[in-house]
Amino acid sequence: MAHLTLVLPYALPLPEFAPDLARALNTPALAALLSRTSSHAQHRTGEAVHALPHETWLARSLGLEREGRPAFAAAAMRGLGLDPGEGNWFIVNPAHIQIARSHLMMADLRQLALSEDEGRALFEAARPLCEEAGHRLAYGDAGTWFLRADAWTGLDLATPDTVVGMDLTDFMPKGDKALPYRRLQNEIQMLWYAHPVNAAREARRLPPVNAFWLWGAADTNAGRHSAMLTHAVPGWLAALGGRRLDTLAGLDAVLGQDAMLVAGDLAEAAIAADWGSWVMGMQRFEEQLFAPLLATLKDGRLKRLRLVLSSREALLDLSTTGLAQRKFWNRPTLARLSA
Incomplete structure (x- = not known):
C-alpha cells in the first residue's frame, strides 16, 4: 500500500x-x-x-532551500531540459506591472496567458541586453526563463505569488547588488514598451508584458x-x-x-x-x-x-x-x- x-x-x-x-x-x-x-x-x-507557506514547505521537502529561501531555479531548469552547469541561476517570469493609486503592483502571472510564440519573441528581444550585461538568459517555456548572474548572490527576492497584488516597493531588492538588476529591468522595459507582441496584445485587450520578476536563486544541480x-x-x-x-x-x-x-x-x-x-x-x-x-x-x-x-x-x-x-x-x- x-x-x-x-x-x-x-x-x-x-x-x-x-x-x-x-x-x-x-x-x-x-x-x-x-x-x-x-x-x-x-x-x-x-x-x-518572501515566500508563501506552501512554497516554503515544498522547498524544504524537496531539499531546494538556500538561506531560508526557495532555491528552485537549477532544478526547474533540469525539469525543462536545460543544463544549469555552474553558476548562480534565477527564475525569470515575464510580468505585467500596473500603477495603483499610490504604488506599483504586479498582476497575477496566470492572467498573462502568454503564448509560446509571444514568450519566445520577447525572450529573443531581451537576450542581447542580458548578454551585453554579462548574463546568460535561457528559455524554459513561455513564462519561465532563467538568468545566470553570479555576482547577484544575496539579493533578497520574493516569489511572484508573494508579491502579486501587493505594494512592490516592499519587495524590491535594495543595496549595491540591486542596482545592476534594476538597470537591466529598466532597459528591457523600454525595449518591450514598443514591441509588436505588446501592440498585438493590447489590440486584443490583454495586459502587456512590461517587466520581469526575478527570484528562486540556486547554484545546485539538483534535479x-x-x-x-x-x-x-x-x-x-x-x-x-x-x-x-x-x-x-x-x-x-x-x-x-x-x-x-x-x-x-x-x-x-x-x-x-x-x-x-x-x-x-x-x-x-x-x-x-x-x-x-x-x-x-x-x-x-x-x-x-x-x-x-x-x-x-x-x-x-x-x-x-x-x-x-x-x-x-x-x-x-x-x-x-x-x-
Whole structure:
C-alpha cells in the first residue's frame, strides 16, 4: 500500500472569510479527512515573508532551500531540459506591472496567458541586453526563463505569488547588488514598451508584458523529483515534478507507489478574492480528489494520506489512515479550515 501527499495551495481560506466559506461548502469527504486524523499541525507565517507557506514547505521537502529561501531555479531548469552547469541561476517570469493609486503592483502571472510564440519573441528581444550585461538568459517555456548572474548572490527576492497584488516597493531588492538588476529591468522595459507582441496584445485587450520578476536563486544541480505529480500549476513548479496531469481523473493509476500531488486549481480564484469560484473549485476537489481518496483509505488501497493545505498566511499539515477514519466518535467537520 502506498502513501500519498496531497498539496493544495490556497485551500485554506483567509480567516475573515473562513466561517462563511466553510458553511457554503458541501464536502463531506473533506470533512472526514480533516477530522479523523492520526496527526495534525498548523503553522502561521510572520508578516515579512518572501515566500508563501506552501512554497516554503515544498522547498524544504524537496531539499531546494538556500538561506531560508526557495532555491528552485537549477532544478526547474533540469525539469525543462536545460543544463544549469555552474553558476548562480534565477527564475525569470515575464510580468505585467500596473500603477495603483499610490504604488506599483504586479498582476497575477496566470492572467498573462502568454503564448509560446509571444514568450519566445520577447525572450529573443531581451537576450542581447542580458548578454551585453554579462548574463546568460535561457528559455524554459513561455513564462519561465532563467538568468545566470553570479555576482547577484544575496539579493533578497520574493516569489511572484508573494508579491502579486501587493505594494512592490516592499519587495524590491535594495543595496549595491540591486542596482545592476534594476538597470537591466529598466532597459528591457523600454525595449518591450514598443514591441509588436505588446501592440498585438493590447489590440486584443490583454495586459502587456512590461517587466520581469526575478527570484528562486540556486547554484545546485539538483534535479526533478520523479515522484511528484502536478496539475494546474505554474511552469516552474511543474518542471520540478516528474509528471504533469492534464486531469485529476483516474488517480488509481498513481496510487501504486509513494507520491506527492500538487494541485493548483484554486490559486487564481483565491488571489483575486473570487470566493464563488473558490467554492466551486473546492466542490470539484470533493468529487475528483477527496471522495475518491477517502474511499481508497477505507478499502485499504491507500495506507496513508497526508494533506497540506495553505493560504497566504498559514499552512495546515495533517495525516489520516484507514484506521483513523474508523474514529466514528469524531464528528466530520470543516472546523480546521477556520483554525
